[in-house]
Amino acid sequence: xxxxPFDQDRAIxxxxxxxxxxxxxxxxxxxxxxxxxxxGTGPAARPRSLWxxxxxxxxxxxxxxxxxxxxLFLVVISLWPSLIASGSPLxxxxxxxxxxxxxxAPFGYDGQGCNVYTRTVYxxxxxxxxxxxxxxxxxxxxxxxxxxxxxxxxxxxxxxxRITDVFFAIPVVLGGLVLLSVVTSNTVWPxxxxxxxxxxxxxxxxxxxSVITAKQNDYVQAxxxxxxxxxxxxxxxIAPNAVAPVIVVATIALGTYIALEATLSYLGVGLKPPSVSxxxxxxxxxxxxxxxxxxxxxxSGALALTVLAFIMLGDxxxxxxxxxxx
Numbered sequence: 001x002x003x004x005p006f007d008q009d010r011a012i013x014x015x016x017x018x019x020x021x022x023x024x025x026x027x028x029x030x031x032x033x034x035x036x037x038x039x040g041t042g043p044a045a046r047p048r049s050l051w052x053x054x055x056x057x058x059x060x061x062x063x064x065x066x067x068x069x070x071x072l073f074l075v076v077i078s079l080w081p082s083l084i085a086s087g088s089p090l091x092x093x094x095x096x097x098x099x100x101x102x103x104x105a106p107f108g109y110d111g112q113g114c115n116v117y118t119r120t121v122y123x124x125x126x127x128x129x130x131x132x133x134x135x136x137x138x139x140x141x142x143x144x145x146x147x148x149x150x151x152x153x154x155x156x157x158x159x160x161x162r163i164t165d166v167f168f169a170i171p172v173v174l175g176g177l178v179l180l181s182v183v184t185s186n187t188v189w190p191x192x193x194x195x196x197x198x199x200x201x202x203x204x205x206x207x208x209x210s211v212i213t214a215k216q217n218d219y220v221q222a223x224x225x226x227x228x229x230x231x232x233x234x235x236x237x238i239a240p241n242a243v244a245p246v247i248v249v250a251t252i253a254l255g256t257y258i259a260l261e262a263t264l265s266y267l268g269v270g271l272k273p274p275s276v277s278x279x280x281x282x283x284x285x286x287x288x289x290x291x292x293x294x295x296x297x298x299x300s301g302a303l304a305l306t307v308l309a310f311i312m313l314g315d316x317x318x319x320x321x322x323x324x325x326x
Contacts, residue, residue, distance in 0.1 A: 054320035064316035070309040078125040085121035089114065089276045098292035110281065110295035111288045120298050123278040126271065127306060130188050130195075131258040137196035138257075139250040142203025147242070149204070150211030151234055157208070164201035172198055173263065180269040188261075191270050195257050206249050210242035217241075248318040255310030262303050278303045 058064045077084060092114040100108045107116035149160040175198055183190040214220065215238055223233050264270030265279025273280060278299040285295035 054317075057320040058316060061316050061320070063312050064320075067309045067312040067316065070305065071313060074124050074128055074306060074309070077121055078128040081121045081125060085118045087115060087118050089119040089122040090274055091115070098288060098295070100292075100294060107298045108292065108294045110285055111292065112284070116281075116295050116298050119276055119281055120278070120302050122276045123281060123299060124302065124306070126188060126275065126277045127258045127261060127303070130192055130261040131254045131310070133188075133192045134195035134199065134257040135250050135254040137192065138199040138203050138253065139246060141196060142200040143207045143243075143246050145200065146204035146207030147211045147234070147239065150208035151215060151230070151238065153212075160204065160208075164204055167198060167201040170198060172260065173267075176260075176264045177267065177269055180264060183269075186272050186275050188271065188275075191261055191264060195260065199253065199257070202253070203246060203249060206245050207242065210245050211238055214238045214242045244321040248314060248321060251317050252311055252314030255307040255314070258310070259303065259307050 092112045093109075094113045096105075096109045097111055097113040098109060099105075102108070105115045105117055107120060110116050110119070145160060149157040176194055179194055179197075180190060211234075215233075220233060220237050223237050228237075261270055262277065262279030262282065265272075265277045266283040268283070270279060271277045281299040282296060282303070285292065285299070289296050
């Protein structure tokens with residue numbers, strides 16, 4: 001029997017199920033015929049990044065959704081507290097001191113006759129302002145110093161490491177008692193400045209470690225071999241891939257800064273009257289906890305809920321940005 005010439009277009013092979021499989025189909029044709037290609041990596045599939053995957057996971061995480069809604073509500077009432085609270089938080093009537101819930105004052109009155117509901121709503125503005133501004137300052141300062149130290153290394157890295165060791169040795173509350181006790185300003189800026197001063201070493205350590213890990217990757221070595229400048233390598237190749245741990249730590253730390261502001265105000269070295277703060281209200285209501293527990297419970301509950309929301313948000317962001325948890 002004469003040998004038949006091999007025709008690639010007609011080549012078929014039997015399968016174990018009695019069917020046939022086209023052996024002449026090229027890999028490119030297979031990818032075109034398969035919607036999205038294998039595992040969704042074909043021409044029809046859109047490229048996915050760490051951030052797009054993280055956002056998809058966050059939208060499906062009920063912890064993130066609940067905490068984000070709580071934080072959104074806090075931001076709204078911080079910007080426009082008059083939407084849900086009428087009157088001034090500084091208006092007090094001693095004749096109503098320590099009275100319970102009643103129309104117009106669902107949370108009752110404190111020891112000075114101030115509306116607890118109104119003060120609790122307006123106190124959110126102070127807490128959110130301090131938390132957000134302190135977190136931005138800490139993240140910016142710590143990321144810049146830690147990133148530069150991790151990228152260049154050498155002498156400046158050693159100097160920064162020793163400086164951060166000194167700041168880590170300072171107790172936060174004790175440092176606040178010492179530094180803020182000499183401040184006479186009633187604004188939030190001295191408190192924010194103190195938090196930035198003692199909070200940047202933590203972010204600096206995180207940023208330094210992330211940059212050291214990222215700069216050892218092959219794409220950074222390739223960019224350096226092609227003659228890219230240090231600024232381009234740092235800003236275009238290293239920073240986008242090293243910023244995720246900083247975002248996670250900063251998000252969790254935001255709730256910590258809110259709690260720290262309330263602690264310092266409670267101790268009398270943070271914000272001072274006539275400023276409106278949950279820490280001030282908790283401190284003022286402490287002597288009346290037996291006769292008017294509502295004056296203490298409501299600002300304490302608002303503080304606890306706010307801190308919990310930011311910590312839950314940070315945990316959700318960490319789970320979404322950590323590839324090891326996928």
